[in-house]
Amino acid sequence: MSESSAPQHLSNAVRIRLPALFADRIDGVSAVEVTATTVAGALRALTDRHVALTTLVWTGGGALNPVMVLFLNDRQLSGTGITHTLHSGDRLEIIPAIEGG
Amino acid sequence: MRIVPNNSAGSPQTVFYHRCTIDLARGAIDIGDVPCRNLEEVLGGFGRSFQYLATRDVSDAFASENPMVVNTGLLTGSNVMTGLRTYFSAYSPLKVSNTGLPAAMWSAGSGKFGSKLKWAGLDELILENRSDRPVVIVIRESDSGPQVELRPADHLLGQYCHEKILTLYAEFPNAHFAAIGPAGEHYTACYYAAIALSTENLLKTGDDKCRWAGRGGMGAVLGSKNVIGIVAEATDRLAKLSPETRALNKEIATGPGSRKFREKNRGGLGGTWANYEPLEQFHMVPQNNFSPTGDGKPELMFRDALEDRFVIKAESCYRCGINCHKNIYERAADGSKGAFRAKFDYEPLNLLSTNAGVHDPDDVWPLVALIDHLGMDSISCGTTINYVLDYNARHPDSPVFNGATFGDADKIRELIEQVGTGQLPELGQGSKRLSEQLGEPDYAMQCKGLELPAYVPDTNPGYPWAIAGGHMSMATYMLVAMEGDTSLDYWVSAITERGLLMVRDDLLGICKFAGLNTKMAAQSLGDEIGLVVSPDELVTAVRRAFIRGLWLERKQGYTRDDYTMPAQVFDRPNPAIKAEPFVTREFFAALSDRVWAVFDQEIANLPPITDETPR
Numbered sequence: 253m254s255e256s257s258a259p260q261h262l263s264n265a266v267r268i269r270l271p272a273l274f275a276d277r278i279d280g281v282s283a284v285e286v287t288a289t290t291v292a293g294a295l296r297a298l299t300d301r302h303v304a305l306t307t308l309v310w311t312g313g314g315a316l317n318p319v320m321v322l323f324l325n326d327r328q329l330s331g332t333g334i335t336h337t338l339h340s341g342d343r344l345e346i347i348p349a350i351e352g353g
Numbered sequence: 354m355r356i357v358p359n360n361s362a363g364s365p366q367t368v369f370y371h372r373c374t375i376d377l378a379r380g381a382i383d384i385g386d387v388p389c390r391n392l393e394e395v396l397g398g399f400g401r402s403f404q405y406l407a408t409r410d411v412s413d414a415f416a417s418e419n420p421m422v423v424n425t426g427l428l429t430g431s432n433v434m435t436g437l438r439t440y441f442s443a444y445s446p447l448k449v450s451n452t453g454l455p456a457a458m459w460s461a462g463s464g465k466f467g468s469k470l471k472w473a474g475l476d477e478l479i480l481e482n483r484s485d486r487p488v489v490i491v492i493r494e495s496d497s498g499p500q501v502e503l504r505p506a507d508h509l510l511g512q513y514c515h516e517k518i519l520t521l522y523a524e525f526p527n528a529h530f531a532a533i534g535p536a537g538e539h540y541t542a543c544y545y546a547a548i549a550l551s552t553e554n555l556l557k558t559g560d561d562k563c564r565w566a567g568r569g570g571m572g573a574v575l576g577s578k579n580v581i582g583i584v585a586e587a588t589d590r591l592a593k594l595s596p597e598t599r600a601l602n603k604e605i606a607t608g609p610g611s612r613k614f615r616e617k618n619r620g621g622l623g624g625t626w627a628n629y630e631p632l633e634q635f636h637m638v639p640q641n642n643f644s645p646t647g648d649g650k651p652e653l654m655f656r657d658a659l660e661d662r663f664v665i666k667a668e669s670c671y672r673c674g675i676n677c678h679k680n681i682y683e684r685a686a687d688g689s690k691g692a693f694r695a696k697f698d699y700e701p702l703n704l705l706s707t708n709a710g711v712h713d714p715d716d717v718w719p720l721v722a723l724i725d726h727l728g729m730d731s732i733s734c735g736t737t738i739n740y741v742l743d744y745n746a747r748h749p750d751s752p753v754f755n756g757a758t759f760g761d762a763d764k765i766r767e768l769i770e771q772v773g774t775g776q777l778p779e780l781g782q783g784s785k786r787l788s789e790q791l792g793e794p795d796y797a798m799q800c801k802g803l804e805l806p807a808y809v810p811d812t813n814p815g816y817p818w819a820i821a822g823g824h825m826s827m828a829t830y831m832l833v834a835m836e837g838d839t840s841l842d843y844w845v846s847a848i849t850e851r852g853l854l855m856v857r858d859d860l861l862g863i864c865k866f867a868g869l870n871t872k873m874a875a876q877s878l879g880d881e882i883g884l885v886v887s888p889d890e891l892v893t894a895v896r897r898a899f900i901r902g903l904w905l906e907r908k909q910g911y912t913r914d915d916y917t918m919p920a921q922v923f924d925r926p927n928p929a930i931k932a933e934p935f936v937t938r939e940f941f942a943a944l945s946d947r948v949w950a951v952f953d954q955e956i957a958n959l960p961p962i963t964d965e966t967p968r
Contacts, residue, residue, distance in 0.1 A: 307836045319631045346609075350628050
């Protein structure tokens with residue numbers, strides 16, 4: 253299920269895709285549309301809308317959770333990628349780097 | 354299964370599954386349709402098998418009254434990617450209460466066996482009693498339904514798991530296989546024997562590339578019945594791919610849910626092996642029997658550190674775009690791929706390297722491969738051996754077994770070889786019993802008799818409530834690294850609301866690595882099977898199945914005293930771990946009170962199993 257509250261005509265509308273760990277905490281929402289100019293801004297918009305995701309995305313000090321990995325348009329972002337500029341239509345993913353098996 | 358199209362979850366009694374029951378003592382075979390009593394039975398896996406086990410009184414896992422249930426999930430053999438799971442359920446020789454009674458357990462594995470079993474026409478196989486000679490069960494499709502027979506298996510005895518499978522493959526070229534190894538043949542001396550399941554890759558290459566139903570000693574139970582292998586022969590029966598399932602499969606193969614397990618060159622993080630790096634940030638990679646030191650040694654097993662030494666290939670079970678198997682091959686001088694060596698998943702790799710003090714990959718891969726050859730659960734075998742290494746390090750003047758301690762790869766290999774061939778029954782009984790006999794249980798890394806997977810218990814007070822292994826049935830093992838919340842409220846919620854729901858896929862027949870959220874899973878049942886289930890109905894059924902697992906534990910004598918942590922966690926907090934040492938006795942007692950306040954109520958309200966007759 254995808255969720256959109258960002259008017260489609262606005263520039264810098266980006267889509268954040270979420271794994272089950274996130275989606276199952278917010279009633280199955282697996283993609284969220286937000287408007288932002290940076291990766292950090294997009295993630296902030298995500299957690300502003302879905303407060304239940306805050307501790308997954310951010311540390312108590314407000315930094316990106318170090319076990320989360322970001323992908324922008326299917327390319328992994330480096331540690332400094334949170335400042336990356338976004339463009340309209342970009343696809344962002346956040347996934348945990350630890351999973352068992 | 355017979356499902357009326359667009360059937361709803363509210364009418365499970367109109368759904369029938371096809372069951373074969375074999376009385377191995379008499380050679381009697383009975384096949385028939387069985388109506389479902391509730392949604393858990395419709396979904397399958399342990400949701401169904403645990404209701405069967407609930408009707409039995411079993412005091413010895415190897416006694417004839419302990420049935421083994423081999424079944425599939427509703428999505429096994431379907432077009433849904435990763436719909437490949439087979440489940441083996443029985444009372445376990447390894448998972449025991451403090452009273453000594455065996456507890457109900459299931460273990461799941463992929464490969465193609467489950468699909469073939471379903472395509473041959475069976476949803477479930479129940480094995481009763483014990484054959485008086487070693488047998489292979491052969492299941493074949495026919496125009497009049499599945500045909501089942503027992504054949505002598507003497508020619509398979511002594512072979513490694515994959516060798517047995519290849520021998521059977523020569524006889525049944527259109528089949529897939531389940532088999533035990535030497536460990537399962539010596540089940541009285543190796544309680545953590547596993548069951549190997551064949552993959553296309555194994556049959557094609559001849560390499561030991563089995564998948565495993567590893568946990569809880571299901572291979573030992575199968576061995577106790579004198580069943581050496583199971584053959585499922587059928588034509589592949591995949592229906593035309595619907596647009597909905599095509600879209601779902603694309604999501605599974607390319608979406609965020611499986612990205613962790615996909616290969617780096619396909620936009621993934623490289624598999625479970627890649628847990629090393631993020632866990633090492635917090636010094637949470639188990640070292641020397643779950644005692645991280647912060648000395649940087651785990652970095653020697655980082656995947657990047659081994660890329661020059663080996664060619665690493667991402668391979669799969671069958672029609673799976675995730676390719677989670679990270680198989681290592683020799684790297685030839687020209688950089689090309691040489692001989693296959695082993696599969697490096699995080700669990701076997703860690704427990705047989707860093708957690709055993711072995712840091713040379715050329716020492717490690719033979720250990721990983723040998724455990725697979727012999728057919729043992731690498732988690733239980735590895736963790737039990739790590740306990741021995743720790744014991745011997747603490748008792749240099751009076752060591753046990755061959756005196757192996759951390760880093761002794763040759764002696765560790767000797768222990769593996771001996772336990773897997775039935776020569777070390779004290780080691781083969783698992784860490785709970787061994788540590789109690791040695792009088793030092795505090796640092797035996799087990800809960801309820803099941804050895805811990807490769808996540809330090811110092812950060813996971815949810816382990817005791819896992820009903821089928823710590824990282825397969827309670828999703829709390831990574832939460833401290835992930836969220837860092839050590840409050841009581843958080844942990845009560847993590848265990849009683851979210852963690853238990855990870856068993857969902859062990860009803861459905863799909864792999865956890867597919868990464869489906871609950872809505873997707875519910876939707877897939879409608880799209881692919883025609884069973885209309887809402888996410889809430891699915892969650893309710895999964896939760897009921899989990900609670901029934903706790904009820905079954907109680908039936909086998911579990912009390913609150915059984916639900917505890919290795920005492921070392923309470924008494925010797927590890928200063929190297931970069932997290933608050935919050936799992937104190939006081940915290941755990943308070944957590945137990947609140948978790949049981951939730952679970953006790955649900956156990957009391959569990960609907961009775963109305964049909965008391967074992968079916």
